[in-house]
Amino acid sequence: MKLSTIFWNNRTELAVSTEKGMAPLSLMGNSDLLGYSESINSFLGNWENLKTLKTEINIRGPELKTLKEGEFRYAPAIGKPGKILCIGLNYKSHIEETNDKPPEFPVIFSKFTNSIAGHEEDIPLPVNSNQVDYEGELGLIIGKEAYMVPENQALGHVFGYFVGNDVSARDLQRKTSQWLLGKTCEKFFPTGPCIVTADEIPEPQKLSIKTTVNGEIRQNSNTSNMIFSCKNLISYISQYMKLEPGDVISTGTPDGVIAGFPEEKRVWLSDGDVVEVEIEKIGKIRNRFVK
Structure with a gap:
């Protein structure tokens, strides 16, 4: 199931992306779902609510009321998580292009909620x-509390996956030893266009990932190339801190970033540039950069 948060009818609301269109929960006519309609949080850690929603969609079928593109705007897919944990240097090819050293353990840093933005x-x-x-990065959102979790159980704590863009100001990032x-500048973490529930992606290490700038392919890789897999990251982080429903992990980026180009060929993002990140089975986010 693909769950999106949208701006519609002067409010923010949870909706299901279907082949027919975007179906807001409030249009389904089920009073049990109205209490869940405001955000993704009602479904995190509550699989029964998700079952109710799936049942409702199956019952409605072709009668499901939907919105078309242009009748709504996308809000950030992940809401406002308690923790945004990002992984650096998680693809060997990215390490090589930036002349960094391969990490012995996952490199973890954070973004704050001011950095969250939505598709478009x-x-x-x-x-x-x-x-x-x-x-461009694969993101995951925790659905069940995870603390001291063994690796072979880690994916059972994932609610779903989304497309993310860990936007980075390299001159500020390298200004000190702390990134x-x-x-975490304003809106430096666009996410979306939806959260795909984990049951639809049983193997997150087999997804193609592609980033384009103004239509030109810059990154073209696969999550199989990660040094530390999704389950490894969840297990590792949970040894040191409790991961709670809604917490987000952004799993790192492959090669092809501007910082990896020879210095004389680096053309940084500027006013009007459009960046698209697409991940197999999830979708594509598109964002324009503006002065």
Whole structure:
């Protein structure tokens, strides 16, 4: 199931993406679903609510009321998670292009909720940076509390997967030994276009991932190339902190970022550039960068 958060009818609402169109929960006519309609949080850790929604969609079938593109806007797919944990240097090819050393353990850093943006939302270019870069990534959202979880059970704690872009201001990122400043500028983490529930992606390490800038392919890889897999990351992080429903892990980017180009060929993102990140079985996010 593909769950999106949308702006529609002067409110934010949860909807299901179907072949027919986008189906807001409030149009399904089921009073049991109205209490779940405002955000994804009602379904995190509550599989019964998800079963109710699936049943309702199957019952409605062709009578399901939907919205067409243009009748709504996408909101950030992940809501406002308690933790946004990002993984650096998780593809060997990316490490090689940036002349970094392969990590012995996952490199973990954070973004804050101010960085969250949605599919088709404009991303402001910081006035104090001139080296803004893209990083297409697979993201996952935790659905069940995970603490001290063994690797072979880790994927059972995932609610679903989404497409993310770990936008980075490289001059700010490298300004000190801490990456945070360059990673969490306003709207520097667009997500979407939906969250695909984990039952539809039983093997997250076999997904193609592609990033384009103004239609030109820049990144073209597969999640099978990760150094630390999704289940490894969940298990590792849970040894040190409790992962709670709604927490997000962005699993790292493959090669092809601007920072990996020879210095004389680096053309950083500028006003009007459109970046698209597409992941197999999930979908595509598109964002324009603006002054």
